[in-house]
Structure formats: C-alpha cells, structure tokens
Amino acid sequence: MMTRRITSGFRTRPVTGRRHRRAATVAGIAGLIACALPVPASASSAAPASRPASTACPAHLAGKATCYTGRDSNGAYYAIAVPKTWNGSLVVHAHGGPDLGAGSDPERSVDDLNRWAVMVDEGYAWAGSSYRRGGYGTRMAAADTENLRRLFVGEFGNPGRTYVHGQSWGGNVAAKVVETYGAAKHGPYDGALFTSGVLGGGSRGYDYRVDLRVVYQYYCRNHPRPTEPQYPLWEGLRADSTMTAAGLRARLQECTGYASEPKERTATQQRNLDDILAVTKIPERTLESHLRFATFTFRDIVHSRLGGRNPFSNQGVRYSGSHDDRALNAGVDRFSADPTAVRDLSYDSDLTGKVTIPVLTMHAIDDPTAFVEHEAAYRASLQGAHRERHLVQTFTRESEHSELSNSEYANSITALDAWVRTGKKPTPSAIAASCAAFDGRYGTGCFYDPSFSPSAYASRVNPRPGGLRWPAMTAAQEKTWSRIDGVGIAP
Secondary structure (H helix, E strand, C coil): CCEEEEEECCEEEEEEHHHHHHHHHHHHHHCCCCCCCCCCCCHHHCCCCEEEEEECCCHHHCCCEEEEEEECCCCCEEEEEEECCCCCCEEEEECCCCCCCCCCCCCHHHHHHHHCHHHHHCCCEEEEECCCCCCCCHHHHHHHHHHHHHHHHHHHCCCCCEEEEEECHHHHHHHHHHHHHCCCCCCCCCEEEEECCCCCCHHHHCHHHHHHHHHHHHHHCCCCCCCCCCCCHHHCCCCCCCCCHHHHHHHHHHHHCCCCCHHHCCHHHHHHHHHHHHHHCCCHHHHHHHHHHHHHHHHHHHHHHCCCCCCCCCCCCCCCCCCCHHHHHHHCCCCCCCHHHHHHHHHHHCCCCCCCCCEEEEEECCCCCCCCHHHHHHHHHHHHCCCHHHEEEEEECCCCCCCCCHHHHHHHHHHHHHHHHHCCCCCHHHHHHHHHHHHHHHCCCCCECCCCCCCCHHHCCCCCCCCCCCCCCCHHHHHHHCCCCCCCCCC
C-alpha cells in the first residue's frame, strides 16, 4: 500500500489509507460540532467493543475539534478529541479516583474531556479512558490507558509526540504507564505530566487514611457502633454492609459536628474534631472525603481486590497531637498486615522510579487531598533509582486538588513539550516566568512558587517500620514478584 504523509505540527508522520481519510475529516467536521457529548444510557447498552464514533463535542470545544466516543476491547469507554488545528501531538489522560462502580462509566471520560479541554485548546489531540471497571487496580488502569493510545494510533495515525497526563490517582496510573510502557529507549511516550498526583504508591500512600480510620474509631465509637456487627478496621467496612456515604456523613456529624458552625458544636464534638485533625494532619475541609476513602475504597481494596487479606498496618506508630496521647496510643486499634497482601498492593501500585523520559509535575502546596509531600516521595523514588535527572517539579500557592489554574495547565504541557523537543531541561523559575503569556489567554492566574520544596513524606505521614527508604518497590523486586503466578491485583 502506498504510504501518504500528513504534515501536522512539529513532525511529519506516515499515515496510510483509512487513517489518512479519518485524519483528513477532522477539520471539515469540527465546524459542525456543538453541545455536550452524548453517552450510552448504561454500560450494558453498548457493544463489547466499538470503533470511535464521531459525536458532538462539549460546548467549549464546539467548532474547535472533532470528538469521538467508543468502547475498547476490554470494555472500557473512552472519549477522544482532535483539534481543528492539530499540532500533531497527543495527550493521553489517566483519570483519578478510583471510582467504585462495578463497570466502566461511560460518562467519566466525557466529563474529563470537558475538564481538560485546555489541552485541546492548546492544539493537542486528547484521549481519555474510563477504565474497564471501577475499583482499585493501578496496573489495570495503566493497561487501559496504553490500550487507548494504541487504538488512537490505529485510527488516526502515529502522533508526532505522545504525552501521558495523570491527575490525582491518575498520577499513580500515569507513572505506572511511564515505567511499564515507556521504559524502552524508543518507547511510545515522549514525556509525562503529573498534576496533583498520588505518587507515594499504594503500600504507603494511604497510611494516613489507615491512621484516620483507627483514630476516628477511638474517639467516635460509631463506625461500627458497639451494637452493630464488629469487623477489623483495616477492612474499611464489612463486605455486606449497606452503609451509604450519607450514612457515614451522619455518623461523622454526630461525633464531631464538623458540618456545623463551631458555636453550634458540643464541647465533646469540638474536642473530638480537634483531636482527630491534630493527630492525622488532615484538613478539616476534606475530613469527610478522606473518611469515605478509608471506608469504601478500603473495602474495595480488601474484599474485592485482595480476597479479604489485609495490606495495612499501624504497628510501631506512635500517635501524637491529641489532648491525651498516652490514652490514645494505649486504646487505639492495632493490626499487622498480611505480607502477601502488601506484596500484591505494592506490585500493583508502587513505583520503582525507573523513568527514561522527561517527567514534569505540578502540585498545589496546600493540596488537601493528595498532600504535597507525595512529591517528596516521588523524587526520593527517582533518586533511589538514579533517575532524578528526568524530573522537574513545580509547586503553586493554591489550595485545590483537581482544580488548578488553566493558565498553569496550558503552561505545563507547553513546557513539557519544549523540553522534549529541544532536550533542554527547564527550571521551575523558567516555567513560572512563562505562565504569564498563557494567563493573558485564560485569565485564571499564575501562582507558582519556584523556591518551594516539600518536606519528606514521613513529615506528614507516620512511617511504618522500614518505611523510610524509597522507592518502596525496587525494579529488582518488581521483576522478582512478576514471576509469581497471580501476583498483584486482577484486572
């Protein structure tokens, strides 16, 4: 077959036959796009696998891009957008969560496209997967992300450059993509952008929520209540419980009055709240969301992914900051992890630092969900693997988790692209200085602090014995574990 070439952006890329015809339709169809992306009514209403189908873009991208939705061979729904004026490069997006629905959520990738339209505004094609199912599974999500990249190439041709973007837990997913699929000298990914990333890995990244689960129960005694069936707190919630998020919220309010004005709380509620926040170092505004994770997501990890085995421990932890630390440490529930559960969670989600491509991160200093100290853990992991030269980290004076400034997002993807194209590693100061040009377009502000450096992860999260060395899983350990049948978390 004769190969035709489409010049798009910085690099000329070969495209043949059907791919050329699909790529050529992008500019023509884009002017007809309007309104929001329609999605199937339910996961079961779609065929098991489908090619990208042209559909309406989110309103913000109307006239700017052609959008597609579909479902891949693993059952994961996805959304794709190709700008009318495409620079030839692709951003593959890994979303956060994890969501806890049983199947793939057809609306998730559509919502993400709407949120990350700034990437399309900057000329990049965008592709995001909803993953094949809900629930925890970092390697599964990484495989679905890579599968979508391959699907894009099959339909639209090889992009000039390909970047993976991970947001929140998606930062962990995208980092796993980099280590698993981007490690080869000429791998498919040219660079990576992690924003608000959960980069401490699963075996240590949730220790502060383990601490919240036991400290909360010590003070509140209502999760479970003494009159209810008892279960180990490391389960998060017993497998057959019918508790809802609203029910958990009511118990948290009952114990701490967190949703009330301070003057409306009882003295006991205020003391409970003060002690819980002081000991766990969790911000008051995200206390409920962290407790939800330590309840419902822990249940998913333990019962749905690890067969009832316990991957968590708080042995050796001394809690401090309460009005009576001695009583707290004497009375708080203690437990030790099952080594095989730790192994499987670690293999699934911990990072080796085995990075061979440019990685740029951006994190709010006052992130109330993924603490900025996750960045210290990630840097330490790359240092332990002698790969720190591939990393640039930036920090902003913001107090949000997933809603940082669009000016900064546009600036970040452009800075990463320039690093890849030129080979010149940027400095945090240079990235901060370049943001003003994008703020003139988006007007959402530039809040970089080039002088900031996060404290060690252990300064924010109580380390477990042996938990101070990074990476939490070395490349050699990963290789050894990979030879064990059934290791990790099943897709």
